[in-house]
Amino acid sequence: MGMEQAWLLPAIPAVAFVVLALFHGYLPRQGDWVAIGASIASFGLFLFVAIDLFDQLPAAGAALVNNTAGFDWVEIPEIDFVLRIGFRVDQLTVVMLSAVTFVGMLVHIYSTGYMKGERRYGWYYAVLALFVASMMTLVLADNFLLLYITWEGVGICSYLLIGHYYERRSAAEAAKKAFITTRIGDVLLLIGIVLLWREAGTFDMSEIFHMAEEGGFDKTYLTMATLFLFGGAMGKSAQFPFHVWLPDAMEGPTPVSALIHAATMVVAGIYLVARVMPLFEASFDGALYFVVAIGLITTFLSVFMGLVMTDIKRVVAYSTLNSLGLMMVALGFGEAGVGAAMLYLFAHAFFKALLFLGCGSVIHATKRQEVSELGGLRKKMPITNATFLIGALSMAGMVPLAGFFAKDEILVQANDFNIVVLVLILITLPLTAMYMWRVYALTFLGQPKDERVHEHAHEQAPVMVYPLIALAGLAAVVGFVVFEPVGEAIGLGQGFLETVENVLVADPHHFEFDWPIAIISTLLVGGGLLAAMRIWSGDATIAKEAGARYRFAHQLFLNKFYLDDVYQWIITNVVIGFGKFIAVFDRTVINDTGVDGPGDVANGTGFLLKLQQTGKMPNYALAMLIGVLVLAIVGFSVKG
Amino acid sequence: METAAEQISLEAFLFVAAIIFSLGVYGVLSRRNAVQILMSVELMLNAVAVNFVAFAVYTDPELFRGLIFGIFVIIIAAAEVGLALGIILNVFRSQATVNVDEVSELKW
Numbered sequence: 049m050g051m052e053q054a055w056l057l058p059a060i061p062a063v064a065f066v067v068l069a070l071f072h073g074y075l076p077r078q079g080d081w082v083a084i085g086a087s088i089a090s091f092g093l094f095l096f097v098a099i100d101l102f103d104q105l106p107a108a109g110a111a112l113v114n115n116t117a118g119f120d121w122v123e124i125p126e127i128d129f130v131l132r133i134g135f136r137v138d139q140l141t142v143v144m145l146s147a148v149t150f151v152g153m154l155v156h157i158y159s160t161g162y163m164k165g166e167r168r169y170g171w172y173y174a175v176l177a178l179f180v181a182s183m184m185t186l187v188l189a190d191n192f193l194l195l196y197i198t199w200e201g202v203g204i205c206s207y208l209l210i211g212h213y214y215e216r217r218s219a220a221e222a223a224k225k226a227f228i229t230t231r232i233g234d235v236l237l238l239i240g241i242v243l244l245w246r247e248a249g250t251f252d253m254s255e256i257f258h259m260a261e262e263g264g265f266d267k268t269y270l271t272m273a274t275l276f277l278f279g280g281a282m283g284k285s286a287q288f289p290f291h292v293w294l295p296d297a298m299e300g301p302t303p304v305s306a307l308i309h310a311a312t313m314v315v316a317g318i319y320l321v322a323r324v325m326p327l328f329e330a331s332f333d334g335a336l337y338f339v340v341a342i343g344l345i346t347t348f349l350s351v352f353m354g355l356v357m358t359d360i361k362r363v364v365a366y367s368t369l370n371s372l373g374l375m376m377v378a379l380g381f382g383e384a385g386v387g388a389a390m391l392y393l394f395a396h397a398f399f400k401a402l403l404f405l406g407c408g409s410v411i412h413a414t415k416r417q418e419v420s421e422l423g424g425l426r427k428k429m430p431i432t433n434a435t436f437l438i439g440a441l442s443m444a445g446m447v448p449l450a451g452f453f454a455k456d457e458i459l460v461q462a463n464d465f466n467i468v469v470l471v472l473i474l475i476t477l478p479l480t481a482m483y484m485w486r487v488y489a490l491t492f493l494g495q496p497k498d499e500r501v502h503e504h505a506h507e508q509a510p511v512m513v514y515p516l517i518a519l520a521g522l523a524a525v526v527g528f529v530v531f532e533p534v535g536e537a538i539g540l541g542q543g544f545l546e547t548v549e550n551v552l553v554a555d556p557h558h559f560e561f562d563w564p565i566a567i568i569s570t571l572l573v574g575g576g577l578l579a580a581m582r583i584w585s586g587d588a589t590i591a592k593e594a595g596a597r598y599r600f601a602h603q604l605f606l607n608k609f610y611l612d613d614v615y616q617w618i619i620t621n622v623v624i625g626f627g628k629f630i631a632v633f634d635r636t637v638i639n640d641t642g643v644d645g646p647g648d649v650a651n652g653t654g655f656l657l658k659l660q661q662t663g664k665m666p667n668y669a670l671a672m673l674i675g676v677l678v679l680a681i682v683g684f685s686v687k688g
Numbered sequence: 689m690e691t692a693a694e695q696i697s698l699e700a701f702l703f704v705a706a707i708i709f710s711l712g713v714y715g716v717l718s719r720r721n722a723v724q725i726l727m728s729v730e731l732m733l734n735a736v737a738v739n740f741v742a743f744a745v746y747t748d749p750e751l752f753r754g755l756i757f758g759i760f761v762i763i764i765a766a767a768e769v770g771l772a773l774g775i776i777l778n779v780f781r782s783q784a785t786v787n788v789d790e791v792s793e794l795k796w
Contacts, residue, residue: 662795665791
């Protein structure tokens with residue numbers, strides 16, 4: 049039981065999906081145990097696969113491992129087209145799979161409590177199972193075509209789950225927005241894949257990477273193709289300017305937000321960029337600079353917007369955008385940044401899912417999500433309070449939680465890359481701490497703003513509490529895997545960062561704790577937290593005064609920098625305007641002139657000709673006479 | 689004996705026949721009464737007959753083949769008049785008029 053059985057990992061949830069989709073109406077409890085059983089089985093199998101991989105990986109600093117298993121499903125040799133269902137297991141895959149299987153399992157269990165009594169309960173689990181299957185295949189795929197297919201697969205699952213409460217107009221609109229925005233990214237991704245296939249003649253990833261490393265691609269062409277691939281990552285990972293769908297995606301059930309829009313799907317873009325890093329390395333440097341720029345813009349936008357939002361889920365969504373931006377920036381540093389990005393991804397999966405599930409508990413207990421109606425839940429929901437606090441501090445990057453190590457590594461890489469980028473990221477640190485503390489304080493601390501809501505609040509069922517505890521534990525300690533002893537203890541053979549970098553580089557750089565940066569970041573985070581404690585304590589008068597004084601900024605952030613309005617303007621005026629023009633063109637030119645035209649001409653000619661039939665004999669006689677005369681004249685003139 | 693050929697030219701006969709024919713054509717086109725149209729047709733036929741006979745006298749003195757054509761024309765005219773009058777009578781019975789301008793049921 050090891051890497052050869054990796055194909056079973058997505059197969060089990062896929063079967064669960066088919067069973068649930070067809071039979072959820074007939075099964076007891078609508079079949080949630082099918083999905084939960086599948087997720088637990090997947091997690092167990094994942095452990096075997098991971099152990100097998102690290103057993104077979106030679107000791108630290110060794111050669112790369114590349115093993116795939118699969119079969120060619122569709123083959124058209126004449127045009128070099130092969131659709132191969134191939135699975136490859138390596139360290140990058142294992143990091144992603146750990147997040148997908150573990151958080152997936154917890155979300156499945158949590159949903160039994162959260163979604164209890166909700167409509168379409170069985171279908172919810174069916175789509176969750178399909179999502180898990182698609183996501184796992186995505187990270188296991190060894191060729192771009194399979195990656196693209198599953199990329200679309202997770203997109204459709206996201207659409208279905210965001211729109212789970214589709215009777216609500218806002219949910220249907222949000223699902224549509226998510227799908228269409230990521231669709232633009234998907235088209236770019238497809239173009240990139242086709243560009244690569246055109247030159248390489250294959251979809252296989254390792255072959256393309258080999259070709260890129262040996263210089264088989266024209267550099268400009270490769271840069272172009274890589275940027276198109278990055279376009280796909282921008283869409284799926286909600287980078288600027290495609291970030292607009294993620295906050296709206298909070299219309300879906302909270303466990304969905306935890307799994308899809310925090311831990312797994314949105315990081316598919318991060319995974320993609322990490323996976324195709326060899327292509328980035330072989331392209332012009334501008335490609336990576338672009339990645340850094342986009343990541344920084346996304347981070348800054350989201351930090352400012354998170355400071356003013358009042359819906360707790362939305363604030364956590366903006367914190368996800370913040371994290372995604374940081375991960376992209378890290379990847380923009382090149383091969384050196386992949387380790388940092390994957391560490392952050394790993395930690396983020398746990399603390400972000402924790403934050404979302406914590407929100408879910410609050411929402412489930414109080415039926416409210418606005419901070420103006422919450423507050424003072426600390427005494428009523430102690431476990432949720434404690435775990436949420438751990439998650440928030442981990443997100444802020446407080447030592448010694450997981451988020452601290454993750455952020456720290458990114459800062460170290462930024463220091464090596466460019467001092468300006470380092471300073472920019474450092475600026476976001478206190479801001480992040482501030483808005484995370486803000487949302488925690490306004491929800492759990494202080495006086496309850498709505499007594500009736502506060503009365504009924506209580507800790508939820510165990511199925512909803514235990515996942516929180518498990519995730520909190522991980523969010524606290526998982527950062528220590530960067531240290532070699534810890535890494536060796538859990539079987540990696542080396543520290544986490546070296547393990548991940550081994551995928552790309554034969555001799556990865558060793559992790560060293562950078563004291564100056566660690567101290568600076570801790571001071572900034574601590575400062576941010578203290579400032580937030582002062583600003584949002586008690587009645588939050590300081591915050592309200594600041595909001596009144598900096599009215600322009602406050603409105604700007606609250607309206608999401610008016611980007612949504614810009615997009616809506618473009619849609620109504622440019623897109624639909626163009627559509628109207630096309631409609632008019634279709635109606636007048638194609639239909640009225642092209643299709644109806646010949647018919648109308650025939651009709652008109654017939655109308656004119658029929659006037660000849662007067663029914664009066666003298667007219668006919670005249671016609672005959674004229675005919676004879678014409679014949680005579682022509683005949684005599686021709687005959688000569 | 690002096691034949692007509694030495695005293696009157698052929699063209700004269702043809703000219704007369706042409707005039708009569710033209711008058712007949714004018715009558716066919718401008719008359720409103722069906723019987724008058726019929727009379728004009730008769731004029732045209734007779735002009736044709738004159739034409740035939742004139743050619744026979746001047747260019748075929750031995751066999752007079754044109755004369756045979758002339759007899760044909762008379763016979764056909766007679767038959768045609770009988771037929772035409774029958775049609776006019778039928779039309780009159782159904783439409784109560786012989787004005788050709790008013791008999792236009794086949795108008796579009």
